[in-house]
Amino acid sequence: MRRASTVSLVLYALALGAGIGLATADYATRGGYPFGGVAVGAWTAWPRTGSVGADPYARAVNARRGEIPLAIGEGMLLTAAQDDEGQALDATCTYTIAGITPPARAWTVTVAGRGPRDPERTIVREGYTSTETLRERDGRFVITLSPEVQAGNWLPMPRASGPVRLALRLYDTPVAASAGTLDRAALPAVTRTGCAA
Template structure:
């Protein structure tokens, strides 16, 4: 009797650990094939047939349609360059340049992957509507209150994430460093 109880307990613990790790892998993905440059993270194999099974499960669960490898790449950031989480109550500045691409978009999402609601219905910028300096650099300010220039409203939410999609770009599976793909800097400059 004691052997049966110990066996049942072991099976229950094993099932709990197995289901728990499967849930974590399917909701958060894995770092297999991940490209990390500064605060930006991409999974260049997500749009290919070479995608690993864990990221395939994450995409199936979220319903996301990944950018195909021939079309471009998508980078996400949930922290600034100093690893501080992006907070909608603070002023965050994205500055610099993007890697070469025919077209890019920068979009603001909440922690559940939805567009951040705001009264202006402004959710992001494209490479064609951004105001740039004479040297080609840009600065985007993300804040809850209106700012001059390139400004994205956060609606004051506590946590958010950014997605930078590069279309028709050489950045991809072979990219490894900031030198290969100069990503814009993300810095928190003011917090009430």
């Protein structure tokens, strides 16, 4: 009788440990990269996600997303989940992504929502590249992120409501090796211009 209760306690402890371990691993890899970010204004640079020294959580996040991260020699990823005022990016609001980028051979800016895409929402565009973005005379650009159609560089919201995230990828950039020296003025500003009532 005593032996049966010991075995059942051991099995219970193993099952509980496995359940808690799986739940915490799921929680830790569900969002963005948990460690190693360098915050610059609204943007956070992730210089080590594609390096040999990337932490196991960053590798797990990449595996879960099915993404291949940029190696240090290839470029750098910057993400923004909030605007320059520190407010979370919301799909019901309109934002401008304006300014310049650090020196790079090419860059892309994309928007994504959390969770599965709304199947009823038509995919118009998910991002812009440096070669197709309309620019001002001084080389600066303005991309409008909005649920409503806008003139110029319009980037539609990926969903009707909820949080969204921007990703700025710089390809073949010298700042990939020294992300800690990024200057706020060298990154585009993310500014909220209004929200749906």
